[in-house]
Amino acid sequence: MADKIIVKELDSVAVRFSGDSGDGMQLAGNMFSTVSATVGNDICTFPDYPADIRAPQGSLTGVSGFQVHIGSNKVYTPGDKCDVLVAMNAAALKTQYKYAKSTACIIIDTDAFKKADLEKAEFKTEDPIAEMGIKNDVIACPITTMVKDCLADSGMDPKAMLKCRNMFALGLVCWLFNRDLNIIAQMLQTKFAKKPGVADANIKVIQAGYDYGANTHASVAHTYKIESKSKTPGRYMDIMGNKATAYGLIAAAEKAGLKLYLGSYPITPATDVLHELSKHKSLGVTTVQCEDEIAGCASAVGASFAGALAVTSTSGPGICLKSEAMNLAVIMELPLVVLDVQRGGPATGLPTKSEQTDLLQCLFGRNGESPMPVIAATSPTDCFDAAYNACKIALEHMTPVVLMTDAFIANGSGAFKLPNLADFPAINPPYVPEDMKGTWTPYMRNAEGSRYWAVPGREGFQHILGGLEKDNKTGAISTNPENHDLMTRLRQEKIDKIQVPDVEVLGDKDDAELLIVGFGGTYGHLHSAMDEMRAAGKKVALAHFKYINPLPKNTAEVLKKYPKVVVAEQNMGQFAGFLRMKIDGFNPYQFNEVKGQPFVVAELVEAFNKL
Amino acid sequence: MAFDIKDFKKGQPRWCPGCGDHFFLASLQKAMAEIGVAPWDTAVISGIGCSSRLPHYMATYGMNTIHGRAAAIATGAKVANPNLTVWQVSGDGDGLAIGGNHFIHANRRNINLNMILLNNRIYGLTKGQYSPTSPRGFVSKSSPYGTVEDPFRPAELCFGARGHFFARAVATDAAGTVDILKAAYNHKGAAVCEILQNCVIFNDGTHSAVYDKAGRAKNAIYLQHGKPMIFGENNEFGLMQEGFGIKVVKLGENGITEKDILVHDAKCEDNTLQLKLALMEGPDFPVALGVIRDVDAPTYDDAVSAQIEEVKAAKKYHNFAELLETNEIWEVK
Numbered sequence: 001m002a003d004k005i006i007v008k009e010l011d012s013v014a015v016r017f018s019g020d021s022g023d024g025m026q027l028a029g030n031m032f033s034t035v036s037a038t039v040g041n042d043i044c045t046f047p048d049y050p051a052d053i054r055a056p057q058g059s060l061t062g063v064s065g066f067q068v069h070i071g072s073n074k075v076y077t078p079g080d081k082c083d084v085l086v087a088m089n090a091a092a093l094k095t096q097y098k099y100a101k102s103t104a105c106i107i108i109d110t111d112a113f114k115k116a117d118l119e120k121a122e123f124k125t126e127d128p129i130a131e132m133g134i135k136n137d138v139i140a141c142p143i144t145t146m147v148k149d150c151l152a153d154s155g156m157d158p159k160a161m162l163k164c165r166n167m168f169a170l171g172l173v174c175w176l177f178n179r180d181l182n183i184i185a186q187m188l189q190t191k192f193a194k195k196p197g198v199a200d201a202n203i204k205v206i207q208a209g210y211d212y213g214a215n216t217h218a219s220v221a222h223t224y225k226i227e228s229k230s231k232t233p234g235r236y237m238d239i240m241g242n243k244a245t246a247y248g249l250i251a252a253a254e255k256a257g258l259k260l261y262l263g264s265y266p267i268t269p270a271t272d273v274l275h276e277l278s279k280h281k282s283l284g285v286t287t288v289q290c291e292d293e294i295a296g297c298a299s300a301v302g303a304s305f306a307g308a309l310a311v312t313s314t315s316g317p318g319i320c321l322k323s324e325a326m327n328l329a330v331i332m333e334l335p336l337v338v339l340d341v342q343r344g345g346p347a348t349g350l351p352t353k354s355e356q357t358d359l360l361q362c363l364f365g366r367n368g369e370s371p372m373p374v375i376a377a378t379s380p381t382d383c384f385d386a387a388y389n390a391c392k393i394a395l396e397h398m399t400p401v402v403l404m405t406d407a408f409i410a411n412g413s414g415a416f417k418l419p420n421l422a423d424f425p426a427i428n429p430p431y432v433p434e435d436m437k438g439t440w441t442p443y444m445r446n447a448e449g450s451r452y453w454a455v456p457g458r459e460g461f462q463h464i465l466g467g468l469e470k471d472n473k474t475g476a477i478s479t480n481p482e483n484h485d486l487m488t489r490l491r492q493e494k495i496d497k498i499q500v501p502d503v504e505v506l507g508d509k510d511d512a513e514l515l516i517v518g519f520g521g522t523y524g525h526l527h528s529a530m531d532e533m534r535a536a537g538k539k540v541a542l543a544h545f546k547y548i549n550p551l552p553k554n555t556a557e558v559l560k561k562y563p564k565v566v567v568a569e570q571n572m573g574q575f576a577g578f579l580r581m582k583i584d585g586f587n588p589y590q591f592n593e594v595k596g597q598p599f600v601v602a603e604l605v606e607a608f609n610k611l
Numbered sequence: 612m613a614f615d616i617k618d619f620k621k622g623q624p625r626w627c628p629g630c631g632d633h634f635f636l637a638s639l640q641k642a643m644a645e646i647g648v649a650p651w652d653t654a655v656i657s658g659i660g661c662s663s664r665l666p667h668y669m670a671t672y673g674m675n676t677i678h679g680r681a682a683a684i685a686t687g688a689k690v691a692n693p694n695l696t697v698w699q700v701s702g703d704g705d706g707l708a709i710g711g712n713h714f715i716h717a718n719r720r721n722i723n724l725n726m727i728l729l730n731n732r733i734y735g736l737t738k739g740q741y742s743p744t745s746p747r748g749f750v751s752k753s754s755p756y757g758t759v760e761d762p763f764r765p766a767e768l769c770f771g772a773r774g775h776f777f778a779r780a781v782a783t784d785a786a787g788t789v790d791i792l793k794a795a796y797n798h799k800g801a802a803v804c805e806i807l808q809n810c811v812i813f814n815d816g817t818h819s820a821v822y823d824k825a826g827r828a829k830n831a832i833y834l835q836h837g838k839p840m841i842f843g844e845n846n847e848f849g850l851m852q853e854g855f856g857i858k859v860v861k862l863g864e865n866g867i868t869e870k871d872i873l874v875h876d877a878k879c880e881d882n883t884l885q886l887k888l889a890l891m892e893g894p895d896f897p898v899a900l901g902v903i904r905d906v907d908a909p910t911y912d913d914a915v916s917a918q919i920e921e922v923k924a925a926k927k928y929h930n931f932a933e934l935l936e937t938n939e940i941w942e943v944k
Contacts, residue, residue, distance in 0.1 A: 302687030466675030
């Protein structure tokens with residue numbers, strides 16, 4: 001035990017909570033991130049959960065982790081490795097220790113390191129710390145015993161008591177970081193407003209964990225202080241990417257004055273969008289859990305024809321099945337938002353893990369010439385903006401749009417400044433003007449090249465759309481070669497003309513020796529890599545793409561400006577290949593990794609330094 | 612507002628001369644005029660195939676979509692816009708093979724759709740392959756030695772999927788077709804109409820026993836709710852229950868009178884007898900025509916709207932700004 005506790009000031013720290021899937025690690029992590037955010041820290045979280053719903057208790061495959069990164073300035077990632085590791089059992093220590101820094105403080109529940117626990121975690125000796133060669137500070141605390149003692153008079157049954165173990169660990173972590181328990185108490189009272197007994201028990205256990213730390217100094221040399229510096233004033237909430245996507249869709253529907261329709265089929269890691277939207281019937285949101293992915297998309301096409309803001313949500317395997325109905329929306333020129341929350345592939349691949357391997361599928365995975373805008377959200381909170389803009393483009397340009405996110409940003413969270421819908425751009429679909437009655441045909445176009453939208457119910461605008469090629473003028477089925485060539489070009493031009501913001505160059509935009517290029521969910525890691533390299537004196541810039549199709553107008557100019565360019569992505573080079581196809585003579589370095597895990601900033605820096 | 616057949620007509624159909632689709636199209640337009648829903652409040656949604664060309668000849672809103680997806684697309688249209696009257700038109704391949712999953716689920720959910728199944732027991736547009744309703748042993752371009760599989764019987768599939776409405780007509784029988792189409796419209800929920808239709812090119816004569824009036828007089832029975840099941844050229848035959856089955860009897864023989872004959876009950880919740888009627892086929896039994904099953908049940912689209920209203924009344928947030936306030940919020944000053 002240290003004699004004197006030093007308070008160590010840090011710019012950022014990462015805490016990893018780990019335990020059995022049922023140990024409530026995510027809840028503990030979320031509460032810690034929220035209490036940190038409340039005092040003005042920036043936050044970024046990421047859950048790392050197993051594919052099995054409930055692997056055997058205490059087993060190596062049943063461990064789930066939840067990492068929280070808090071910082072005095074902006075934090076872009078959940079952190080490569082953690083400064084504090086909470087391991088609620090032996091299996092958690094065994095599998096999660098690799099995510100701990102050599103200087104990290106480790107908190108374990110010694111009650112879950114008994115002989116049986118060690119056997120399940122496949123330890124060979126009775127001293128797991130020595131066996132793993134751990135030299136870190138270890139707070140070895142009989143958490144289970146202490147929780148039971150603490151709740152002895154509560155009248156709770158033992159099983160209910162054990163559910164509070166996570167709160168003891170949270171209390172201990174709160175002590176380490178000097179967090180105000182009153183804020184947590186308020187959060188719990190709100191969360192369990194209908195079960196005051198549960199709230200009280202949890203609060204009591206958190207306090208016990210905190211007191212344990214304070215009384216014993218918990219075998220550590222220091223506690224931490226994370227200042228709050230750069231946060232824009234305003235009201236914030238913690239939001240996960242999938243929820244932010246759902247909110248973006250809701251916001252766009254409200255702005256456009258349309259009913260929001262979601263046709264979907266459950267699939268990891270996209271299902272939370274279906275869950276979230278199905279909750280909000282009081283906003284008039286209609287969700288249909290269809291018989292399959294195909295019907296999810298097909299019913300959305302029907303809903304779009306009938307006048308709704310139509311969305312279908314899925315992950316990569318679902319895109320395979322939806323592609324024919326997506327293509328139908330291309331040729332019928334109907335608005336549709338297709339959400340792809342990417343996971344590891346091919347086939348069912350790695351359902352709970354994250355990759356960027358669907359890019360070419362989303363861009364090109366359909367028969368015929370089938371141009372479709374593609375937008376890739378860059379962070380959990382950016383999912384909101386990306387979803388809003390996907391809806392705006394779909395509705396105003398009468399086209400399906402693919403909105404790409406990934407398991408990492410979908411399940412990760414960040415501090416979200418509450419948006420004011422009034423500040424967002426209007427959404428104006430090209431409804432067919434009433435004075436065109438009598439002269440209008442379905443494939444007449446406005447100045448942007450978009451078809452007009454004639455929603456059923458309007459007298460005098462009855463028309464037929466379909467999957468067969470139509471005559472440019474009459475809208476009748478046509479196999480005329482000139483007409484097909486023309487229609488193909490018109491559909492392409494319509495997409496090419498969509499205005500998207502220029503790609504921004506961050507860092508040393510004037511004199512960078514290396515330009516890092518990425519897209520979508522890797523923004524945080526690439527940004528952090530750039531920051532580290534610049535802090536070490538290198539001249540580095542980052543151009544991170546959110547709009548993939550059409551590409552921003554300044555793309556070629558940016559990519560050709562710097563002596564060295566590296567395209568870093570979580571696939572085998574799909575974006576690099578796409579850029580080569582679009583930008584004559586572009587020949588970048590590539591950094592490709594397909595591990596199903598987020599990039600590790602240190603590895604990026606090492607690789608980029610070698611270029 | 613009253614409508615005329617011509618208010619629903621558009622263009623010149625391009626089906627083969629003599630194709631059953633011509634007859635059906637005329638009956639559908641006539642039924643729509645009699646039903647009286649405006650063409651602009653009507654959507655006709657098909658998949659792909661010969662019969663799926665039909666929306667092109669309707670002056671309503673319409674979509675001629677892709678292989679098999681008509682029922683799913685129609686589902687989205689109806690749920691998103693319940694004011695629309697939606698007619699979904701598919702052939703036997705489109706509806707029961709590539710679209711079989713959507714067919715059963717539209718029935719199970721009981722979406723308020725009028726689902727037309729034009730059954731010619733052949734793939735026409737791809738030029739003559741067997742379909743999921745072709746009989747075992749059927750010789751076609753893709754089964755030169757005969758098929759080695761049993762067909763679907765549409766009624767069985769519909770009932771198996773908990774369908775609440777099933778009717779059948781012969782394409783050439785305009786009055787019979789118009790009758791069931793109107794009944795389908797009046798039924799709230801998924802309403803399947805099987806139209807027996809001839810393909811003059813690839814499967815000529817498939818329904819020959821009932822395709823003309825004389826044939827129907829001999830080989831079909833028109834079922835009417837509440838009426839005894841009597842048929843035959845001189846109404847000399849009837850249907851009686853025998854054990855768990857049905858038998859054909861001759862009136863006047865063995866002392867059988869009209870009082871012994873089964874009375875049709877399309878409204879009966881239990882579909883056992885209705886299914887037996889729907890599965891009857893020659894030469895021993897007449898083919899059942901008319902409305903075979905028509906039972907009320909809650910529809911999906913109504914339930915979706917009702918649930919939205921219910922939740923709206925119960926919840927305190929009704930727009931995006933109010934939704935944000937339901938979260939845990941902190942302020943940075």
